Amino acid sequence: xxxxxxxxxxxxxxxxxxxxxxxxxxxxxxxxxxxxxxxxxxxxxxxxxxxxxxxxxxxxxxxxxxxxxxxxxxxxxxxxxxxxxxxxxxxxxxxxxxxxxxxxxxxxxxxxxx
Ligand SMILES: [Zn+2]
Numbered sequence: 001x002x003x004x005x006x007x008x009x010x011x012x013x014x015x016x017x018x019x020x021x022x023x024x025x026x027x028x029x030x031x032x033x034x035x036x037x038x039x040x041x042x043x044x045x046x047x048x049x050x051x052x053x054x055x056x057x058x059x060x061x062x063x064x065x066x067x068x069x070x071x072x073x074x075x076x077x078x079x080x081x082x083x084x085x086x087x088x089x090x091x092x093x094x095x096x097x098x099x100x101x102x103x104x105x106x107x108x109x110x111x112x113x114x
Contacts, residue, residue, distance in 0.1 A: 024050055
C-alpha cells in the first residue's frame, strides 16, 4: 500500500493502539459502544486514522452477512477490528464505511493509561 503518513490527533478524547500508542480515533466519533468483536466489547466508530485495511471478505455476523475488511495498526501491524464495506440488509446500511475497534485492543490516549 506504500508509505503512509502517521497522523497525530489533538484534543481531549483520543483512542490509540494499546500496543504502540498510535492515535486512532476521536472519542466523539464513537457512535456505539454496544458492539461485540472477536475479543469482547467493541466500538462502532465513524472515522479511524492510522490503520491499514486488509482484503475484503464476506463474513456472517449476528446481524447478517457483510463484506468487511480487517484493520491493523499501521505502526505495529496489530489487529484492531474491521471496517464495513457492504451490508446486505437495509437496516444495516448505516454501518457501511464505518469501523469497529475492539475495546481491549485500544487505549485511552487522553488519560495516558499506557
Ligand atoms: Zn500499534
